[in-house]
Amino acid sequence: MERTFLMVKPDGVQRNLVGEIVSRFEKKGFKLVGAKLMSVDRALAENHYAEHKERPFFGDLVEFITSSPVFAMVWEGEGVIATARKMMGSTNPADAAPGTIRGDYGVQMSQNIIHGSDSPESAKREINLFFSQDEALTYEKAV
Ligand code: CMP
Numbered sequence: 001m002e003r004t005f006l007m008v009k010p011d012g013v014q015r016n017l018v019g020e021i022v023s024r025f026e027k028k029g030f031k032l033v034g035a036k037l038m039s040v041d042r043a044l045a046e047n048h049y050a051e052h053k054e055r056p057f058f059g060d061l062v063e064f065i066t067s068s069p070v071f072a073m074v075w076e077g078e079g080v081i082a083t084a085r086k087m088m089g090s091t092n093p094a095d096a097a098p099g100t101i102r103g104d105y106g107v108q109m110s111q112n113i114i115h116g117s118d119s120p121e122s123a124k125r126e127i128n129l130f131f132s133q134d135e136a137l138t139y140e141k142a143v
Contacts, residue, residue: 003033003136004081004117005126008071010064011111013037018071021101021114024087025075034074034127034136040065048129060110074127074136081123084116 006025008018018037026032040048045062052058075084089100093112096103106112117123127136 001076002080003076004084004123006073007115010068012113013069030075030077030080031141033076034131037069037071072130088114088116
């Protein structure tokens with residue numbers, strides 16, 4: 001079954017949005033298979049955001065993501081990568097539709113509350129970066 005990596009960023013944790021965000025994905029019908037509150041160190045941040053290394057905002061991005069804890073998650077379900085991206089809304093909260101997480105709670109591009117993998121390749125890479133094999137579980141769920 002498809003899996004994706006989602007992360008409530010420092011602004012989302014600071015603003016007490018972890019429960020609300022988990023709840024949205026639970027209610028949608030996806031299965032939570034891994035989750036932890038954690039600090040992101042510089043090496044992990046630079047690795048995670050490697051594709052943005054040459055962008056002018058890279059330094060600020062690394063600074064921000066290492067500034068205070070994040071809530072890292074692995075979610076499972078049919079089409080979860082694309083559907084989670086729809087539920088998150090556009091990267092820039094100013095463009096994100098009401099009803100999406102960023103549309104409802106975000107204002108700034110640099111503090112856009114949540115990160116989600118954008119493809120099966122990045123989902124696999126990001127899950128492996130943030131979670132050891134025994135931290136992402138396999139279990140049956142009745143509903
Ligand atoms: P995320 O989905 O975590 O992936 C990369 C992040 O870089 C993105 O969310 C934004 O928070 C940030 N980002 C992308 N473009 C810009 C930009 N032009 N200025 C500042 N931050 C940006």
